[in-house]
Amino acid sequence: MSESLHLWFEYILRFSHLVAGIAWIGSSFYFIWLDSAFVAPETPKRNVDGELFMVHGGFYYQVEKRKIFPGELPKVLHWFKWEATLTWITGFALLIAVYYINGATLLIDQQVMNLTQWQAIGLSLGLATAGWFIYDFIWHRIPSKAFNVVASLLLLVLIIFINTRTFSGRGAFIQTGFMMGSMMLLNVWVRILPGQKKMVEDAQAGKVPDYSFSAKAKIRSVHNTYFIFPVLFIMLSNHYSVIYSHPENALLLILLSVSGAMVRHAMVTNKPVERWTLAPAAIGIAALVFVTAKSYSMAPVTEGEISFEQVQPVFHARCISCHAVKPTDDVIKETPKGVVLENEAQIRQHLPKIMEMTVVAKSMPLGNKTNMTEEERRLVGAWVQSQMSARQ
Ligand code: HEC
Known part of the structure; x- marks a missing residue:
């Protein structure tokens, strides 16, 4: 494929992924907000748990939160599943287009683990599958919520630990995002939709549905909202090699993920006291800034005048x-x-x-394939720094 075709293909995928993701996250936030905003109807209505009125774009909207009941099924029922599905499909296609093809060079770092392209792809898919089964087992089979929360956090730490010790820094971040995104999609298709479908079918058949399906679906739907910020943080951090190439990238990724989940908690809780989670989230993000700032300050200082002629051979040998x-x-x-x-x-x-x-993140040369030395990095760093300060 010619370079420009490939770029356009990737661009369209990225764009679709972004738009589908906005629709998914938007509707997810909207429903969380609805849940927190419902009030009981002034005169009680049968099967209606709450209602609310909204104004938007010049019109007024009334929404009721209700249980479905035999004989009371609407003609048209809107399901929310394609936003999630399209986000995942376009994301997975991007994963292939950016990370799996071309020898999986962005996924592999020989200094982390000596993998071939197919080993890396196999591990990426295998870990994602295993991650889902463990997460699902915890929440589907074990009844203690406190246990489940702790086990899920440990699972997150384990996933990040394994990913950062298997793939390149950048690959580990995207792999973690891929695993979380896949859990979100499977939550929708495996744990939310089938229960909802069963309730609709029962109501159609004239039976009172088993409402415990609602509660079970809600748990996974709430999980998905906790995944949103960590996944978004991860997707964006891909532009910041200083974060993903950092020697402590596992710690940074844990900080990013947990802080993201805490921001979410503060944002959607309807109990103001629970907004305290913003404090540890802020500390987590401050810690991130602190840890990565230290690597910037380790950047070399100018030692005398360095000419372009001195660094040219380095670019020639290591980059071109x-x-x-x-x-x-x-x-x-x-x-x-x-x-x-x-x-x-x-x-x-x-x-x-x-x-x-x-110089700072050392993510180039890619996988240090061209064996750039520390001495050369210092030299390039000193030259670039002198050029940049001369510009200011
Ligand atoms: C083995 C191949 C390879 C070598 C050698 C290599 N790079 Fe790269 N470089 C890449 C790839 C692949 C990307 C694109 C990564 C991506 O898609 O985000 C890249 C991207 C970059 C970018 C753009 C980053 C951005 O996000 O805009 C810069 C700058 C860069 N490399 C500098 C260097 C320098 C300087 C050297 C030599 C010291 C070097 N590279 C050596 C493969 C290489």
Whole structure:
């Protein structure tokens, strides 16, 4: 496939993933909000648990929260499942397009684990499947809620631990997001929809449905809301190599995930005292900033004047096998992100990113395939820093 076709394909996938995700998360937040805003009807109505009035775009809307009952089924019933499904499908397609193809170079880091492309893909899919079964077992089979919450947190830590010790930093982050997103989708299809369907069928058959299905579905639906912020944090953190390439990336990912879940809790709880969870979330995020700031401060300081002639051989030896108009790397055949580093003008276009990726986060050269040394990183760092301060 030509480079521009590939880019467009990826762009359309990314765009669809974003739009479907917005629709899914939007409707999810909307229903959580509805649940917290319902009030009991002024004159009690049969089977109606709560009602509320809204105004939007010049009209007034009345919504009732009710149980379904034989003989009272609406003609048209709207289900919410395609937002979730489309988000997952486009996300999975992106996972293939960005991480699984091209030798899975973005997923693998030979210094973390020496994997082949197919081993990496197999592990990614296998871990996602195993993760779902363990999570589902905990909540489906074990009745103690306190146990389940603790077990789920331990599972999260375990997943992050395994992922960061199997894949590249960036791969571990996306794999964790993939696993969470898959749990969310399976919650919808395996644990929420079948119960709802059964209740509708019973009501159609004239039977009073088993309302315990509602309570069970609600638990998974609430879980999904806890996943939202961690997953979003993860997707965005992919643009920040300083986070995912950090030596403590497992800790950072745990902080990101737990802080995200706590922000969610404060946001949707209808008990103001429970907003205290914002405090640990803020501490978690402050800790993230602190830990990653330290790696920035370790960046080298300028030691005398360094000329471009001194760093050029480094770029030549370590970067241009991939970052050339015609890459010579055995796997990378298209210039990555269009970043060409063959001459001074091209290199100067990317100074801040080069600093971030080569000197601070060390996520470039990819998997250090070209064996860049620490000495070379310091040299490039000193040169880039002098160029950037000269610009200011
Ligand atoms: C083995 C191939 C390979 C080598 C060698 C390599 N890179 Fe990269 N680089 C990549 C790939 C692949 C990407 C795109 C990653 C992505 O899709 O986000 C990339 C992306 C980048 C980016 C763009 C980041 C962004 O998000 O905009 C910069 C800057 C960069 N590399 C700098 C370097 C520098 C500097 C070197 C040499 C010190 C280097 N790379 C060596 C493969 C390589």
